[in-house]
Amino acid sequence: MFKLSLLLAITVILFGLFNYVIDPIWCFKHANEFNRYQSNIDERQQKTNFLAFKQNGYDTLILGNSRTAQINQNDFKGMKAFNYATAAMTPYEYQGFIENFKVLSGAPKTIILGLDFNNTIAKKSALEKPPAYYREKTGESFYRFKTLITKDLFNYSILNLKLKRRIENKKFRQWQIVYDRNNIASLTPSNEAVYRKEFDKLITEIAHVFKDSYKYNPEVIRIYGEVVSGNPGSRVIAFTAPMSKPYFCAATKERSVEFEQWLREMVATFGEVWHFEHLNSVAENYERYFVDGNHFYPEIGTMIAHTISGSDSTSIPSDFGILLTKANIDEKIKKIRSEISECQ
C-alpha cells in the first residue's frame, strides 16, 4: 500500500506541476516562457480567477463582448482598469459580473460598457451559467489545487503549448484571441484563404440575422438603465464598438429604424455615448484593422481607450468616434442615416 501511495503521489504531483507551470485558467501569479500565451478557454472563469487570485484593487471595470475584450486595460489614462469583457457576453450578464467585481476588487469608480447593435437581439439563455457561478467556484475549498489534477486542465495546458508553437512558427490558419499573463488580449490572424471564406460567411449570416428573424429586444435598454441606477457610486461610460463597413451595412441596411431607436435610447439612458459603430476610415479600411469582419485589432482598442479617457493621441483618425449627447443626437442621427443609405 505504501508503494502504491508513493507511486500515485509522485504521478499526481508531476501531473499537477505541469499544469501549474502552464496555468491555463489563471489561478496563479507566476509568468514564464511556457505560459506566455494563453488560450481563451473560458474567459468568464479565467478573468474571475484572475481577480480572485492574481490581482485586484482596480477602480475601473470594463464589460462587453469579445470585441471589447481586445482593448488593453492599461490604455485608459488615469484609470486602473480591469477588462472583464468576454466572448458572447450579453447585457443580461452585466450586473452579475459587476457584483463579482465588487466582491473581488471593490466597488468600481467607473464602469465602461462596450455595447453593440447585436445587443438588441440578445436573449437570456437558459444554458448560460450565472456570473455568480464563476465567483463561487473560486471560493470552493482548494479550488486552485483541485483543478491542477484534472485531465481537462492538462488538455488546456497542451493547447497552450501548441498555441505557443504556432505563434512562434507563425503558422496561422484561423484567427484566435490570445491572452498574456496580465489579461491583455491580442489576435493571431487567419491565413488569406480562411479569412476570405470566413469573412463572406460572417457577412451573409449577419445579413440574414438582421433581415429575417430580427426583433428589437426592448429589455436591453432597461438593462442598460439598471446598470446606471444599480451602481449610483459609479460613473458609467458607454461606447459602441467599431465594425467593418460590410458588417455595419449588413447589420443596419434593413434595420436603420431600430438602429436609430437604439442610439436615441442609449443617449437617453447614459446621457452621452461614445459612438464608434459608424462608417469612418477604420471601418472602410477593414482589411487592415479587423481580423475578420467583426473583431478589430488591439491598436483600434487603444484608439478607443485613448478617446474615452481623453488621452492625447495623434494616431487616432479624426473621423473615428462621435460623442453622442442629448444636445447633438438629432444632428448626428442625420449623418448616421446618410451613412446607412451608402450601404444601399
Add this chain to the structure above:
Amino acid sequence: MLFNSYEFIFIFLPVTLVIYFLLNRMRLTIASNAWLLFTSLAFYSWWNVKYLPLILMSILFNYTIGYLLVSYDEVKKQIISKKGILVFGLALNIAFLGYFKYMDFFIKNVNLIFSHDVQLLQIVLPLGISFFTITQIAFLVDAYEGLVKERNLLNYSLFVTFFPHLLAGPILHHKEMMPQFAAVRNKVINYKNISHGLFLFCIGLFKKIVIADELSKSVKLGFESASNLNMVEAWVTSLSYSFQLYFDFSGYSDMAIGVGLMFNILLPINFNSPYKARNIIDFWNRWHMTLSRFIRTYLYAPIIRSFDNITFAKSMFATFLSMFIAGIWHGAGWTFIVWGALHGAALVVNHLWRKFKLPMTGLIGWALTFGFVNISLVLFRSNNMTDAWRVLKGMIGLNGILSATQLSFVPGDLGRGRFWRELLAGVNGNDSTIWTLLALLIFTLFARNSMAAERAFKPDLKNLVFIAVITFMAVINLSKISEFLYFQF
C-alpha cells in the same frame, strides 16, 4: 459528501480511519464507535446540515419502537399490543417516506384526475431517505419477530448511519452488522483488509468516474432529444444508459464495500455480474442483491404468509405485488411504477416457464433477459411516460433508421467516420461510440467482476501498476473544467 470527491478521498476517509484505529488502539472502543457515528453524521450533513435533524429523528423514533418491541415481553402490563406497536412504527416510517418522496407526485395526480390546481409543495428529498428508512423498517419487523437483541442506542445509530452504506446501500441487515461492530478482532487495524478495501474502492471509483460519467453525456443528449432519435441513436442511448446505471451503481457499491472493508466491516455484495443473467429470476439474484433480499424477506414472505393456503397462483400474485411495490420505492413517478410492474410480470412469466418446463437455450435466454432489462431501463431513466415512449419509438424504428441528412446507406459507409458522426449526431457520437458499447458488453459478459477480482487480489507489482493507473485516471477526471460554448454571438 460523495465518495468521488476530493474532500472524501484525501481528507475525510484518511482522518476517519486513522482516528478510529487510534482510539481502538487506546482501547477506547465506545469512543471509536462514537467517532464513527459522528463522522457518519458529518458525512450525511455535508450535503445539507438542515436535514440532519430528520435522520436523527428517524433514528430515535425507530430505536424507541425497536426497544419497545425487543423488551415487550419483559413488561407485564402493556397498553398496546406488540403488533400495534409494530404497525404504528411501520405506518410512521411509511408516512415519513411517503411525505418526502411521494407527496408532490400524489398532488400532481390528484390535480390531473380531479382538475384541481393545488400547488406543489416542492419538497426536497432528503439524501438516502429511501435506504435508511427501509433499513429501519426491516429492523422493526425483526424486532417484532424476536430476531433482534440490540438495545444499545450507539450501536443502533451506527448500524443505520455507518457512512459507507448510508446514501445508496448496500441495504444492511442488523444480524450481519451488529456482531461485526462488536467483534474485538475488528477493532485492530488489518493491513490486508486495508489493501483489499483500497483495491475495491479504486475499481469502484474508476467505474463511476471514467466509465459511468462518460456514458452519461450521450445518455443526457439522447433523452433530451428523444423525439428526433433515429433507431441507431435510440439504441445507443438505451444501451449507454444500461451500462451507465450498472457501472455507476455497482461502482458505488464497490466503493462502499471497499471502505467498509478498511474498517474491518464486511458489507454484503450488491452486484454479481447481472448482465450475465440468462433469465429474469437470475437477474434479480445478481442485481441490487440486498434489495432483492429485502423484497423477499419483508415484502414477498409477509404477503405469502397472509394467505391461508399457499398456491402457485398466490405466490405469483405475491411476486408481482412485491416487484410493483419495489418499483414505487425506486421513485415517485409512473415510469417507476410501470417499470416495477413489468419486472413483476417478467418474473411471473419466468416462473411459469419453469413450472411448465418449457425449453430455453442459454443464448436466447440471455438475449431476452438483457433485451428486456435494457428496454425497461428506458422507463427508469425517462422523466415521464411520454419521454419514455419517444425513446422506445426510436428504438423500434418509427423515427427512421438513418439520420434525416442521410439519404441512403451502403455497407461501405460502415467504415467511414463521417457516416457514424452523421448517424449519431443526436447523441454527439461517432464510430468509437459503437466500439465502446461493444467493448463494455464484452467486458461485462466475460471479465471477472470487481468482487471476484478482490477475492483474487494479491498486492504484487502487476496489481500495483493496475491500481495506480485506474486511480490516476479516476482522480484526474474527478472534476471537469469545460470550455465556454458560444450560445449567442
